[in-house]
Amino acid sequence: MKKIGDFDKKYLMPIGSSEHQEQCAFFEWLELACPEIYKVTFAIPNGGKRDIGTATKLKKEGVKAGVPDIFIARGFDDGYDFQGGMFIEMKSKTGKVSELQKDMITLLRRNCFAVYVCYGWEQARDAVMTNYWKTCFDVSSLTK
Numbered sequence: 001m002k003k004i005g006d007f008d009k010k011y012l013m014p015i016g017s018s019e020h021q022e023q024c025a026f027f028e029w030l031e032l033a034c035p036e037i038y039k040v041t042f043a044i045p046n047g048g049k050r051d052i053g054t055a056t057k058l059k060k061e062g063v064k065a066g067v068p069d070i071f072i073a074r075g076f077d078d079g080y081d082f083q084g085g086m087f088i089e090m091k092s093k094t095g096k097v098s099e100l101q102k103d104m105i106t107l108l109r110r111n112c113f114a115v116y117v118c119y120g121w122e123q124a125r126d127a128v129m130t131n132y133w134k135t136c137f138d139v140s141s142l143t144k
Contacts (some may be wrong), residue, residue: 012089016094017120023069025088040073044047066100068108068115070124076114076131076141082115086131095099 023043031038034143046067050058068087075084087108089101095139098107105115118124131137 009108012095017090019069019090022092022121022124026088026090026118026124027072029121029125030128033125034132037072037126037128037132038075041070043070043075044068055130064104066102066104067100068101068105070127072132074132074135078114078131083131084112086114086116086127088124088127089115089117090121090124091119092116097120 020071025040027038027043044067046063046065047069051087068089070088070090071090074086076086077080077083089097089105091097101117101128105117108115114127116124116127118127
């Protein structure tokens with residue numbers, strides 16, 4: 001059986017890790033640590049290079065530039081407002097947020113979604129733990 005601490009040691013990512021590697025590590029951690037949240041979390045494959053025909057087809061289907069990489073389809077109360085769910089824009093540790101991404105993040109936040117820009121899987125883990133920790137762990141045992 002895997003232990004979460006063992007996982008953290010396994011995924012000490014070097015500075016040169018790609019966004020893909022960071023996102024894969026995040027999903028592997030999420031499945032292990034928070035299986036209920038993992039079930040309602042999915043990647044949004046809207047990036048990457050495509051030929052013009054595929055790009056046109058996807059645009060007609062509703063793909064939009066700037067949409068974050070990951071969505072958690074579970075709302076939560078952040079102590080100020082109810083958030084309809086959480087988007088995560090995953091970046092490598094040296095990645096940059098584009099202007100289109102900044103605009104989309106602002107729009108999503110105005111529409112009651114939490115949005116985190118995470119530089120590495122550890123920041124994504126921390127965002128999940130900040131908002132969904134009660135779902136990830138049985139806290140009833142802590143009060144006994």
